[in-house]
Amino acid sequence: xxxxxxxxxxxxxxxxxxxxxxxxxxxxxxxxxxxxxxxxxxxxxxxxxxxxxxxxxxxxxxxxxxxxxxxxxxxxxxxxxxxxxxxxxxxxxxxxxxxxxxxxxxxxxxxxxxxxxxxxxxxxxxxxxxxxxxxxxxxxxxxxxxxxxxxxxxxxxxxxxxxxxxxxxxxxxxxxxxxxxxxxxxxxxxxxxxxxxx
Numbered sequence: 001x002x003x004x005x006x007x008x009x010x011x012x013x014x015x016x017x018x019x020x021x022x023x024x025x026x027x028x029x030x031x032x033x034x035x036x037x038x039x040x041x042x043x044x045x046x047x048x049x050x051x052x053x054x055x056x057x058x059x060x061x062x063x064x065x066x067x068x069x070x071x072x073x074x075x076x077x078x079x080x081x082x083x084x085x086x087x088x089x090x091x092x093x094x095x096x097x098x099x100x101x102x103x104x105x106x107x108x109x110x111x112x113x114x115x116x117x118x119x120x121x122x123x124x125x126x127x128x129x130x131x132x133x134x135x136x137x138x139x140x141x142x143x144x145x146x147x148x149x150x151x152x153x154x155x156x157x158x159x160x161x162x163x164x165x166x167x168x169x170x171x172x173x174x175x176x177x178x179x180x181x182x183x184x185x186x187x188x189x190x191x192x193x194x195x196x197x198x
Protein backbone atom coordinates (compact mmCIF):
# COMPACT_ATOMS: atom_id res chain seq x y z
CA UNK A 1 0.00 0.00 0.00
CA UNK A 2 1.22 3.43 -0.88
CA UNK A 3 -0.37 5.80 1.63
CA UNK A 4 1.34 9.13 2.15
CA UNK A 5 1.04 10.24 5.74
CA UNK A 6 2.14 13.79 5.03
CA UNK A 7 -0.81 15.10 3.02
CA UNK A 8 -3.95 17.10 3.70
CA UNK A 9 -7.47 16.53 2.41
CA UNK A 10 -8.66 13.00 1.66
CA UNK A 11 -5.12 11.67 2.02
CA UNK A 12 -4.94 12.92 5.61
CA UNK A 13 -8.20 11.15 6.52
CA UNK A 14 -6.88 7.92 4.98
CA UNK A 15 -3.60 8.25 6.90
CA UNK A 16 -5.58 8.61 10.16
CA UNK A 17 -7.45 5.41 9.21
CA UNK A 18 -4.13 3.61 8.73
CA UNK A 19 -2.92 4.66 12.19
CA UNK A 20 -6.22 3.69 13.85
CA UNK A 21 -6.61 0.35 12.04
CA UNK A 22 -3.02 -0.86 11.62
CA UNK A 23 -3.06 -3.22 14.62
CA UNK A 24 -6.42 -4.72 13.70
CA UNK A 25 -5.45 -5.26 10.05
CA UNK A 26 -2.17 -6.86 11.05
CA UNK A 27 -3.93 -9.30 13.39
CA UNK A 28 -7.01 -9.98 11.23
CA UNK A 29 -5.15 -10.55 7.95
CA UNK A 30 -3.00 -13.23 9.67
CA UNK A 31 -1.73 -15.75 7.12
CA UNK A 32 -4.29 -14.81 4.47
CA UNK A 33 -2.96 -11.50 3.24
CA UNK A 34 0.32 -9.68 3.88
CA UNK A 35 -0.19 -5.93 4.11
CA UNK A 36 2.87 -3.74 3.50
CA UNK A 37 2.67 0.01 4.08
CA UNK A 38 5.71 1.52 2.41
CA UNK A 39 7.17 4.38 4.45
CA UNK A 40 5.27 3.45 7.63
CA UNK A 41 6.69 2.11 10.88
CA UNK A 42 5.31 0.44 14.00
CA UNK A 43 7.49 0.83 17.08
CA UNK A 44 6.19 -0.12 20.51
CA UNK A 45 2.56 0.14 19.43
CA UNK A 46 3.11 3.58 17.89
CA UNK A 47 2.31 3.72 14.16
CA UNK A 48 3.55 6.58 12.01
CA UNK A 49 4.69 7.67 8.57
CA UNK A 50 8.38 8.24 7.94
CA UNK A 51 8.88 9.69 4.46
CA UNK A 52 12.65 9.95 4.98
CA UNK A 53 15.21 7.76 6.69
CA UNK A 54 18.44 8.49 8.51
CA UNK A 55 21.75 7.34 7.13
CA UNK A 56 24.53 5.72 9.20
CA UNK A 57 25.81 9.18 10.14
CA UNK A 58 22.40 10.19 11.55
CA UNK A 59 21.63 12.63 8.72
CA UNK A 60 18.55 12.35 6.51
CA UNK A 61 19.24 9.99 3.61
CA UNK A 62 16.51 10.78 1.07
CA UNK A 63 12.90 9.78 0.71
CA UNK A 64 12.23 6.26 1.96
CA UNK A 65 8.65 6.32 0.62
CA UNK A 66 9.87 7.64 -2.74
CA UNK A 67 12.65 5.03 -2.90
CA UNK A 68 10.07 2.28 -2.31
CA UNK A 69 7.65 3.29 -5.05
CA UNK A 70 10.46 3.98 -7.50
CA UNK A 71 11.82 0.47 -6.96
CA UNK A 72 8.38 -0.99 -7.71
CA UNK A 73 8.09 1.23 -10.80
CA UNK A 74 11.47 -0.08 -12.04
CA UNK A 75 10.34 -3.73 -11.95
CA UNK A 76 6.73 -3.25 -13.12
CA UNK A 77 4.46 -1.19 -15.38
CA UNK A 78 2.70 0.37 -12.37
CA UNK A 79 3.23 4.10 -11.78
CA UNK A 80 2.49 5.85 -8.51
CA UNK A 81 -0.51 8.23 -8.79
CA UNK A 82 0.61 10.66 -6.08
CA UNK A 83 -2.45 9.75 -4.02
CA UNK A 84 -3.33 6.56 -2.14
CA UNK A 85 -2.59 3.45 -4.22
CA UNK A 86 -3.13 -0.19 -3.33
CA UNK A 87 -1.19 -2.67 -5.40
CA UNK A 88 -2.02 -6.36 -4.94
CA UNK A 89 0.58 -8.78 -6.25
CA UNK A 90 1.55 -12.38 -5.76
CA UNK A 91 4.62 -13.29 -3.75
CA UNK A 92 6.36 -16.35 -5.16
CA UNK A 93 8.58 -18.69 -3.21
CA UNK A 94 10.26 -21.59 -5.01
CA UNK A 95 10.11 -25.17 -3.68
CA UNK A 96 13.01 -27.55 -3.65
CA UNK A 97 12.50 -31.04 -5.20
CA UNK A 98 11.95 -32.24 -1.60
CA UNK A 99 9.06 -29.77 -1.24
CA UNK A 100 10.78 -27.31 1.10
CA UNK A 101 10.33 -23.58 0.57
CA UNK A 102 13.41 -21.78 -0.77
CA UNK A 103 13.80 -18.18 0.37
CA UNK A 104 14.09 -15.37 -0.50
CA UNK A 105 10.96 -15.09 -2.61
CA UNK A 106 10.00 -12.37 -5.03
CA UNK A 107 7.04 -10.23 -5.99
CA UNK A 108 5.37 -11.30 -9.22
CA UNK A 109 3.54 -8.65 -11.23
CA UNK A 110 2.11 -11.14 -13.74
CA UNK A 111 -1.32 -11.06 -12.06
CA UNK A 112 -1.70 -7.69 -10.34
CA UNK A 113 -4.58 -5.55 -9.15
CA UNK A 114 -4.16 -1.78 -8.97
CA UNK A 115 -6.69 0.03 -6.77
CA UNK A 116 -6.55 3.86 -6.83
CA UNK A 117 -8.28 4.24 -3.46
CA UNK A 118 -9.13 7.94 -3.45
CA UNK A 119 -10.64 7.70 -6.94
CA UNK A 120 -12.63 4.61 -5.88
CA UNK A 121 -14.04 6.47 -2.86
CA UNK A 122 -14.92 9.50 -5.00
CA UNK A 123 -16.66 7.23 -7.55
CA UNK A 124 -18.46 5.43 -4.70
CA UNK A 125 -16.92 2.07 -5.63
CA UNK A 126 -15.89 1.72 -1.98
CA UNK A 127 -16.80 3.65 1.13
CA UNK A 128 -13.48 3.61 2.98
CA UNK A 129 -10.04 2.09 3.28
CA UNK A 130 -11.29 0.04 6.25
CA UNK A 131 -14.16 -1.39 4.20
CA UNK A 132 -11.92 -2.19 1.23
CA UNK A 133 -9.22 -3.85 3.36
CA UNK A 134 -11.90 -5.94 5.11
CA UNK A 135 -13.28 -7.00 1.70
CA UNK A 136 -9.78 -8.00 0.57
CA UNK A 137 -9.09 -9.92 3.79
CA UNK A 138 -12.43 -11.77 3.56
CA UNK A 139 -11.80 -12.79 -0.05
CA UNK A 140 -8.21 -13.84 0.75
CA UNK A 141 -9.41 -15.94 3.70
CA UNK A 142 -12.07 -17.68 1.57
CA UNK A 143 -9.46 -18.53 -1.06
CA UNK A 144 -6.95 -19.62 1.60
CA UNK A 145 -9.51 -21.90 3.25
CA UNK A 146 -9.89 -23.80 -0.04
CA UNK A 147 -6.19 -23.94 -1.01
CA UNK A 148 -3.67 -22.92 1.69
CA UNK A 149 -0.32 -21.62 0.42
CA UNK A 150 -1.55 -21.70 -3.18
CA UNK A 151 -3.80 -18.66 -3.29
CA UNK A 152 -3.21 -16.12 -6.01
CA UNK A 153 -4.33 -12.59 -6.70
CA UNK A 154 -6.32 -13.98 -9.63
CA UNK A 155 -8.41 -16.16 -7.28
CA UNK A 156 -8.96 -13.27 -4.85
CA UNK A 157 -10.08 -11.08 -7.77
CA UNK A 158 -12.56 -13.76 -8.88
CA UNK A 159 -13.98 -14.03 -5.36
CA UNK A 160 -14.47 -10.25 -5.08
CA UNK A 161 -15.90 -10.13 -8.61
CA UNK A 162 -18.54 -12.73 -7.79
CA UNK A 163 -19.53 -10.95 -4.57
CA UNK A 164 -19.68 -7.47 -6.11
CA UNK A 165 -21.31 -8.80 -9.27
CA UNK A 166 -24.17 -10.40 -7.34
CA UNK A 167 -24.67 -7.19 -5.35
CA UNK A 168 -24.69 -5.01 -8.49
CA UNK A 169 -27.09 -7.36 -10.28
CA UNK A 170 -29.47 -7.31 -7.31
CA UNK A 171 -29.40 -3.49 -7.17
CA UNK A 172 -30.18 -3.32 -10.89
CA UNK A 173 -33.05 -5.81 -10.55
CA UNK A 174 -34.50 -3.82 -7.66
CA UNK A 175 -34.46 -0.66 -9.77
CA UNK A 176 -36.06 -2.38 -12.75
CA UNK A 177 -38.63 -4.62 -11.07
CA UNK A 178 -39.46 -3.21 -7.68
CA UNK A 179 -39.21 0.52 -8.39
CA UNK A 180 -41.49 2.08 -5.76
CA UNK A 181 -41.19 -0.93 -3.46
CA UNK A 182 -37.39 -0.92 -3.33
CA UNK A 183 -37.22 1.74 -0.57
CA UNK A 184 -39.52 -0.36 1.63
CA UNK A 185 -37.49 -3.48 0.83
CA UNK A 186 -34.18 -1.73 1.67
CA UNK A 187 -35.63 -0.54 4.98
CA UNK A 188 -36.76 -4.02 6.05
CA UNK A 189 -33.99 -6.16 4.53
CA UNK A 190 -31.42 -5.77 7.36
CA UNK A 191 -33.97 -7.22 9.81
CA UNK A 192 -34.72 -10.35 7.77
CA UNK A 193 -33.91 -13.64 9.46
CA UNK A 194 -31.21 -15.63 7.67
CA UNK A 195 -29.26 -18.84 8.23
CA UNK A 196 -25.70 -18.04 9.39
CA UNK A 197 -24.83 -21.53 10.54
CA UNK A 198 -21.71 -23.26 9.26
